[in-house]
Amino acid sequence: MATIYDVAKRAGVSPKTVSRVLNGDAPVSKKTRSSVAAAMDALGYVPSLAARSIKSQKSGLIGLITGAISTVNEVVTAGGLPELFIVQGVQHVMANSGKTLLIADTAGQQERVPTLIRTFREHRVEGLLYVADFHKKIALPLPIDGVQTVLANCYDDFGTPSVLPDDEAGQLALTREVIAQGHRRIGYLTLASGHEATRLRLSGFKTALAEAGLVYDPDLTIAVDMFGTHGEHQLIWDALDRILTNDDVPTAICCGNDRLAMAVYGILRDRGVGIPEQMSVAGYDDHRTISEALFPALTTAELPYNAIGARAAQLLLGMIENPATASITAPIHVSGRVQKRGSVTRPRRDASVVINLKGRTTS
Amino acid sequence: MATIYDVAKRAGVSPKTVSRVLNGDAPVSKKTRSSVAAAMDALGYVPSLAARSIKSQKSGLIGLITGAISTVNEVVTAGGLPELFIVQGVQHVMANSGKTLLIADTAGQQERVPTLIRTFREHRVEGLLYVADFHKKIALPLPIDGVQTVLANCYDDFGTPSVLPDDEAGQLALTREVIAQGHRRIGYLTLASGHEATRLRLSGFKTALAEAGLVYDPDLTIAVDMFGTHGEHQLIWDALDRILTNDDVPTAICCGNDRLAMAVYGILRDRGVGIPEQMSVAGYDDHRTISEALFPALTTAELPYNAIGARAAQLLLGMIENPATASITAPIHVSGRVQKRGSVTRPRRDASVVINLKGRTTS
DNA sequence: CAATGTCATGACACCGGTGTCATGTCAACT
DNA sequence: AGTTGACATGACACCGGTGTCATGACATTG
Structure with a gap:
């Protein structure tokens, strides 16, 4: 690797002059500048940051x-x-x-x-x-x-010093949107309850409900722990079962993240529940690989990574x-934005079909 | 930031001796070693790689x-x-x-x-x-x-020099598995045809068919270009429509990637097609966020990133x-492994329900 | 014409390590 | 006792840049 000395020698100047050309921090005559440039070019010279940084004490x-x-x-x-x-x-x-x-x-x-x-x-x-x-x-x-x-x-x-997502505001805004669509009873499948995000989002969820004068029903909020794949679907299945067999079945379900919403899509439909006709579903994260590709595309809150x-x-x-x-x-x-897509729509009056389907189990 | 000279002075030795302690490349007396160690410790000394590398010409x-x-x-x-x-x-x-x-x-x-x-x-x-x-x-x-x-x-x-996924072998192995489950007619929704991977995987797909003595029907292979979200679902919907309205409806569909399979899950079910009872679905990539969470979990080929x-x-x-x-x-x-999960099962005899559902359109 | 200032450039030391070689000490061996 | 050699350590130059200061050549000004 060529050094500044090689360039200097080839251009017939001192290393310091080459340095000046390199950094443009002191006047250099046009002629010298061009001959130095030519030499750097010919040698493929690239200055060493290591050498520079021991002198400047800045590594970049x-x-x-x-x-x-x-x-x-x-x-x-x-x-x-x-x-x-x-x-x-x-x-x-x-x-x-x-x-x-x-x-x-x-x-x-x-x-x-x-x-x-x-x-x-x-x-x-x-x-x-x-x-x-x-x-x-x-x-x-x-x-x-x-x-x-x-x-x-x-x-x-x-x-x-730290930078964090505003989980509370995110879920608040998302839930507001769900409510704005006309939903009055909303299920909530949260992530593992030990998570910081879970606590904050639930708080936002409750606030939105309170704002709209809706009661928060603890029976409709269920934590789904997702450790790996094994048994995960069964947990979700059970949670949905509890929600679907509630005396007053909700018309919308919020999910702890998009991935969970994806599983919910599958299980609900497998039970014959149409999305979004019979049940609106919302996610969280706006993990676009999921939220945009799901059918229908997922309404969700952006986690502004x-x-x-x-x-x-x-x-x-x-x-x-x-x-x-x-x-x-x-x-x-x-805070992130609410991404309104196709999975949260106005609830239909005749959503009661849902109730008929209880009792099936996953294979 | 402390330097080797600071350490040397504090320990009452030469910088070179400190260097020897640091690198252990020459004998140092126990007593000296410990006093140097103490000095490094007290000063919080960390050697500078920049200085080292200008001498050694190795940056690491x-x-x-x-x-x-x-x-x-x-x-x-x-x-x-x-x-x-x-x-x-x-x-x-x-x-x-x-x-x-x-x-x-x-x-x-x-x-x-x-x-x-x-x-x-x-x-x-x-x-x-x-x-x-x-x-x-x-x-x-x-x-x-x-x-x-x-x-x-x-x-x-x-x-x-380059390292590549063996797309051909991957799709070959996956298709073999689908065939092994008893499927005789298999649809294939590929990614954009311009992709290298698409070409290779299609080749593997055809090989698997040929091995099993099955005919490759071009009508069942449809390329889905996925540029962003707009219109993407419509494309997939149309492609599936063509497959479902085929005179001899397939019992399984392979998808260009897991994300596409996810969309296919939604659209098929929305049309009343049960997965996997009425249609087996396979993905590609084994993007585990998707493949494990989908219900049923997705049978797919690992892209061994x-x-x-x-x-x-x-x-x-x-x-x-x-x-x-x-x-x-x-x-x-x-090459990657075939991940056998729940979305590819033996075909049922009465899969004909599928045909009834043609004609609906996405909203 | 002499004094002054600007421009272009070079000599040299230094940044923080390490390789090379020299030096001093002390135990072992003839 | 004198020679030899292993061991422990230090002096010094060098790696590839840059900051500081000095120097020489001109042009400007009184």
Whole structure:
């Protein structure tokens, strides 16, 4: 690999002059500039950031850790890893800021985290981003001295700056939309009750009901724990059975996420319940691979992963540029839009057909 | 940030001795070792890889580019980006090899690629990985001199080493399974016909049919172009309509991917066709968020993304270690497993109910 | 014409590590 | 006792850039 000295020699100038041409930080005569450019070109010269950074003390690197970072309570989902979208949001911002991302995935082995951080520090990263796979509380393995840190999709007890989805507002807005369509009784299949998101969304759900003067019926809210595939369908089947056999059958069901809604589509139809004619269904996440492809397309609340990533990146960059900003702040909440598609429509009067179908079981 | 000189001063030794303690590459007395260790500890010293690498000429960095890398023919899908799994496969291998990944996402802007490569070269990456979002042919923007390169999920015309999914073998194995269940007439909804994968899988499909002595009926193979959501369902609806109104209605349908299968579930059921009682459905990809959650769970062929990533990483590491290996090789094909779940079962004799339902249209 | 200022460029040290070689100490061996 | 060699350590240069300061050539001004 050619060095600045090679270029200098070939162009018949000093290395420092080549440096000046490279950075344009001091006047260089036209003639010299072009001969230096020619030499760089001929040699395929690319300056070394390593050399540069030992002098400047700036690496231009940002470290990002994804994957299972020490979860506080042991709720684990083999989720759909949409954290990728967070990472993309981060990358987009970073690309425009001239920083380069160093990414490490723990692949669930949190004991690796200290090693990764060590590697990042050896690379002299200017900032650190933790990206969690779902909204949760974490405990940083080490207090990271000197390196600015931002948490995305997670938070801790020590006031580390963090960016979170506004799950409460999301479910609130979505439920409002369902109610606006005329539904008065709404079932709710939540994710595992231990999740942070579940608690917040349920709160939003209740608020929407209260706003509209509707009563919240605990019998219609059922938590579905989704650990892997085994028995998952049976759980959902049972939950739906309880809802469908209720004395006053709801006309709409909200689901903890799009994936759950997808399963609900199948089970409801398998029981002869038409969607959305007999039952409106709403999701959460707006995981577009699912929500757009489902038939009918799914009305759902966006989990603004991309925006969360972007926001976290901006926050971090701000903290790096002006460390004073790094004062302990409350988490930043990012809210997503309600995506109205075809699965939530006005309820039909004769939805009672539903009741006839109770009693079947999955094979 | 503390330097090796700070540590040396505090421990009362020369920097070189600290270096020896750090690397364990020369004998150091026990006493010295412990006092140096104490000093490093007290100062929170972490060696600088930048300084190290200018001397050693080894960065320990591998560059990875994801996203829309200059596609040759302009078929574009806003796909589900399962390329993430390829990246995970890569990371897993890299983590165990001591290299660190530098990742850049073009976010669809291929004009950025040259800039990214430039940045990577400034970081003196030892190898470069291109990861495409789906099996395709690409044209590298530049011949990358000096930096070993491997293509994952894509290939080019210049014999750059590449790792690809074995789409033909995958569809072959999957179709064999469908046939083994007793199906004799099988519909096939393929992805856009311009895709590499479509061609290969169709070939595997035909081979399986031929092996079993079944005739391939072109009327039952329909390409579904999936550009975004608009009109997509109508296309699928029409395609299914053609299949369901065929004189000899098939008992099973293979789909170009799991996402398509998901839409097919909805549309078939909406037309009153039970799954799998009246129609078996198979997917492709084994995108587990979909395939496991669908009801019934989807029988599908695995697109071994993780393995592709791992294989590509291994190949690259081998090329770096022993550049002689870098001779132009044929693409490496990685095949995936057939995941037998609940959506393909033995066909029922009285599947004729299907025919009655033609004629409805989507709203 | 001398004094002054601007422009273009180079010499040199330094950033934080490591390879090479030299030096000093002490135990073992003839 | 003198020689030899293993062991422990340090001095120094070098990797590839950049900041600082000095220098020389001209043009401008009084």
